[in-house]
Every structure is written in structure tokens, then in C-alpha cells.
Amino acid sequence: MPVTLVLGSQWGDEGKGKLVDILASSANLVCRAAGGNNAGHTIVVNDVTYDFHILPSGLINPSCQINLIGTGCVVHIPSFFKELKALEEKGLQGVRERILISDRAHVCFDLHGVVDGVAEDKRKTVEGGKGVIGTTRKGIGPCYSDKVARRGVTFWMLVNEQQRWVQRLRDLEANYRRLYGDAALQGYDVEAEIAKLNGFRAELQQYVVDQTPLLAQAVGTKGVATTSATASSNGNHQPNILIEGANALLLDIDHGTYPYVTSSNTGLGGVFTGLAGLSPQSLSAPGSNIVGVVKAYTTRVGSGPFPTELDASISPVDADYGERLQRIGREVGVTTGRKRRCGWFDLVLVKYSAAVNCYTQINITKLDVLDDFDVVRVATHYKVGGQVLTSFPADLDALENLEIEYKTFKGWQTKTTGCKSFEELPLQAREYVEYIEREVGVPVKWIGTGPKREDMVVR
Incomplete structure (x- = not known):
């Protein structure tokens, strides 16, 4: 019974959804x-583009019977139903019969989204705008804050006990009004949100489950009763399990470029806190892997340090390379619609990510975006004050004042899309991939060469 984890290795938007779709x-x-629905995965199947936010990408495959939103997630309920409807309108069958939500996951309210925007706008006044985090304004941060402060609402409260969650939401609204003032929340109506959520409660009950016995049974933990939800159509009670990471390691609340991060644990540690019942020992089962998804260059949405970013502050030539990466790679956020900042591949960052997440395999994505470049560069070392750093630093001031050493590769200037094997890739492209593989110390198993499902070289 293999378990496969697919995790983002940079600042998100690496193309995890495509590999998840294949697996x-x-x-x-x-x-x-x-x-939460701050995540964004795009999958192209038969020339149809599917965008996923809070829903697991496994819903695109009818053979994937169970898609679970785990305890570590926060769920905006109107967006949950809107996303299900959008998938159905594109022809996906049985999505409502194949989705479950942990009863311990937290509800992300409209209120949280309003507060997220208010807080982000206030940050614009800090240090000349340098305090802006660049959140998606989806309410994710405020929801996690209320969770940690023990003020939040879990799904078991919502579907089972009317008065508790209603009073908690009213208390949250009153607290935020005291904090930000009535004017900041003048467009929000708590009673309207209560009425809206009451309209969803009856339908929600069919999706809400106790996650722990479901996962414990799936991985074969002793002493846990069998649940019908874990059984496959052929009677197999030990299914293959696929864990889909959201965001990426450098956005992790503990291991990312804090405070320019998301509000959850997006790395390996978050898998086991967010999916209780999934034993770490399951990763020792034959066929299990931790896959780091790595874009062939680097991108970032929002504020925060970005050592290899290509912009006009370096030189007009570098700015042109950055603009080409953005344009050719169609680097626009799935969730926000914002243009992504672009830069060369950062080996220091990816080696740090691999050390934290313990990757056993790598998927390099969007190699084809580099097809027309005359040169391709990789950041190999960071220096501060002439001293080479041994790892990716936590110190934001250090990240802002780095001297970066690059290795330059000759571009292959030949299309990689359509290549079916590693040997078919241009020589220079193979050398680029092999260099990354050798330096990170993790085998590259998959190489993405285009947006479609079939545009993937498997080694």
C-alpha cells in the first residue's frame, strides 16, 4: 500500500496539480x-482547463473514489460549492459523491475575508508599504489565527450544533469590530452570513466525516475498525494514497520566508498534523515516495525576498529575461490573477527545501518555457560579506543583501514539447536536468514539457 506525497518545493505555482492528476x-x-482556497492548481485534460482551489485534484479522475479535505485545512463553504458546480459544468461526473471534509477542519467565514483585506490595507502604511504580505485576501490568515486562539468554528460544530457556531461567529464579528472599528467592517452583515450558512448545513452533513479512522484503516493501522469509505470498488481495503500539497515549502509558516508566508505548515510536517491517522511509518511501504515539484526556473507571487528575481534593478537584459519567463510561462496566479515575479533557478533554495521535506523524487516542471533562451542560469551559492552561506537563511536582511554566484548553461533553443523520453530531449536540456539532479542529490523522475497531461517525460 504505497503512499505518495506531492509537495511544492519553491514559493508555490510549481505545477503540482498536473502530477497529482497523473498519479x-x-x-x-x-x-x-x-x-484553503488560496491554493491554485491548473490541470489541462483533452484541451479543457480545470482550476482547483480547495478541492483535491483527484476529483478529475473518476477512478479516484475518495477526495479528502483534511483537518489541517480551512474551508470557505460558498467557494467549496462553487468549485464543485464549476467542475460539474465542465463535465466531471460524480464529484459530490467523491468528496469528504474532516469534521475537525475549520470554517473560513466571509468575515475572515473582509478582515484579511482590512489587515492587508493597514500594512500598506507600515514602512512605506514594506509591511504588505501579499495575501490572497481569502481570509486564510485570520481563520488560522482564530483557530490557534481557540475562537474558531470546526465543521462538527457547524453541522451538529446550531447555537455554538452561531454565537462564536457573532463573537468573532464583535471582536473584529472592536479591533478595526465599525467603518472597516461596514460592508459585512453577520446575520446575513449566518442565514447563508444555515442554507448549506443540511447538504454539508453528507460530506463531513471523522478523518482519523478513515485514514488509519486506509494505511492498515492495527486496532481500527474497517470503514466502508475506505474500500475500493474491487473490495481492496488498502488503497493507494496520494497526498496533495498546497502552496510550497518557502511559504511554510515555520520554514518559509517569514513573515512573507502563508498561515499553515505546507511541508512534510503539515502532512502528519493535518492528516491524523496517516502513520509516518506508511512512507516505508514499498512504492511510497515524497515528491518535490520544482519549476525549471523560480517564481513568486506577492511580497517577500526573492534572491534570483530578474528585474530592471539588475540590468535591462535581466529584466528582459524576467519578462520573457513571465510571458512565455503564462505566469499569472490561478487564485489571484496577479503576475508572478520571475527569476532563475535557485539551487540554494531547492537544496534547503529538500533537506526539510526529505524528497525521494523530483518533478521538474515547465522545462519548455526555457526552450527559446540563449542562456539559462542556476544560482549555486549565496554570499554575505564575502562568506559563502551554508543554507538558505532565515534572516530577511541577509536575503536582501546577498551576492549570488551563478552557473551559466548554453540554451538548447529547440522545442522540448512532444519529447516522449529523456533521450529525446536536447543535449543541453538533459545536461541542465542532470546538473540539478546531481546537485540536489535527489533523482528527477518526471520532467514537464508542456501544459497538457501527456506533456510529461518519465524516466
């Missing part, structure tokens, strides 16, 4: 461990 064809259970 989900042989999985019975696909899980989301953390985050």
Missing part, C-alpha cells in the same frame, strides 16, 4: 492536508 489515476484516496 491519481492509480490512487483510491487523494488528500489535502493544509491551506
